[in-house]
Amino acid sequence: AQSVTQPDIHITVSEGASLELRCNYSYGATPYLFWYVQSPGQGLQLLLKYFSGDTLVQGIKGFEAEFKRSQSSFNLRKPSVHWSDAAEYFCAVGIMNRDDKIIFGKGTRLHILP
Amino acid sequence: IAGITQAPTSQILAAGRRMTLRCTQDMRHNAMYWYRQDLGLGLRLIHYSNTAGTTGKGEVPDGYSVSRANTDDFPLTLASAVPSQTSVYFCASSYSVLAGGYNEQFFGPGTRLTVL
Numbered sequence: 001a002q003s004v005t006q007p008d009i010h011i012t013v014s015e016g017a018s019l020e021l022r023c024n025y026s027y028g029a030t031p032y033l034f035w036y037v038q039s040p041g042q043g044l045q046l047l048l049k050y051f052s053g054d055t056l057v058q059g060i061k062g063f064e065a066e067f068k069r070s071q072s073s074f075n076l077r078k079p080s081v082h083w084s085d086a087a088e089y090f091c092a093v094g095i096m097n098r099d100d101k102i103i104f105g106k107g108t109r110l111h112i113l114p
Numbered sequence: 115i116a117g118i119t120q121a122p123t124s125q126i127l128a129a130g131r132r133m134t135l136r137c138t139q140d141m142r143h144n145a146m147y148w149y150r151q152d153l154g155l156g157l158r159l160i161h162y163s164n165t166a167g168t169t170g171k172g173e174v175p176d177g178y179s180v181s182r183a184n185t186d187d188f189p190l191t192l193a194s195a196v197p198s199q200t201s202v203y204f205c206a207s208s209y210s211v212l213a214g215g216y217n218e219q220f221f222g223p224g225t226r227l228t229v230l
Contacts, residue, residue: 034218034219036221042223042224043204043221043222043223043224044157044204044206044221046218046220049218090156090157092219101162101172102219104149104156104157105156106154106155106156107156
């Protein structure tokens with residue numbers, strides 16, 4: 001069965017520190033990969049996406065993610081976090097040429113210490 | 115309208131009442147979705163539609179129905195609300211992969227529903 005795992009429910013980092021949020025997926029086919037961010041009381045906003053090509057993708061707000069097929073991972077990174085990055089982050093996976101559904105991970109809530 | 119709108123923003127509803135959550139998009143996306151978001155469970159797909167006139171069941175469809183009479187609108191109906199349907203509901207849309215898109219989904223702001 002298809003699944004997306006975000007191992008960390010909560011992560012706390014200090015402002016200015018680097019960040020890595022983990023995402024692992026289980027699919028038999030070539031996936032589409034996404035990271036979304038949700039600020040409190042808001043809808044989800046797409047941070048970045050991977051469809052094909054360069055496995056290191058750049059997104060908005062200074063985020064990047066790297067697709068590693070051998071590890072079935074798509075981890076999100078940012079070199080220096082800002083207090084405004086405090087939010088919940090969702091990894092999601094879709095199946096290329098299959099259907100329109102994408103599967104979301106359960107999310108990682110990021111807390112920023114001043 | 116820019117993007118996806120949802121109405122109402124929030125609603126408190128008595129159990130047993132009928133409720134329709136509205137969703138409208140102006141991006142001419144052919145696929146639309148309804149999710150519910152509950153603490154610790156993430157986003158779960160309720161129903162989806164690949165194109166106007168067709169709908170499909172997601173992970174948690176029981177107690178909900180949808181219709182897709184046109185491209186822009188995708189209402190979600192709770193025929194007889196129960197307390198377990200208390201949740202935040204998100205509508206989303208995308209270009210269908212079946213039509214050559216990449217199912218990058220765009221989300222509305224959500225409807226917070228409380229069933230008492």
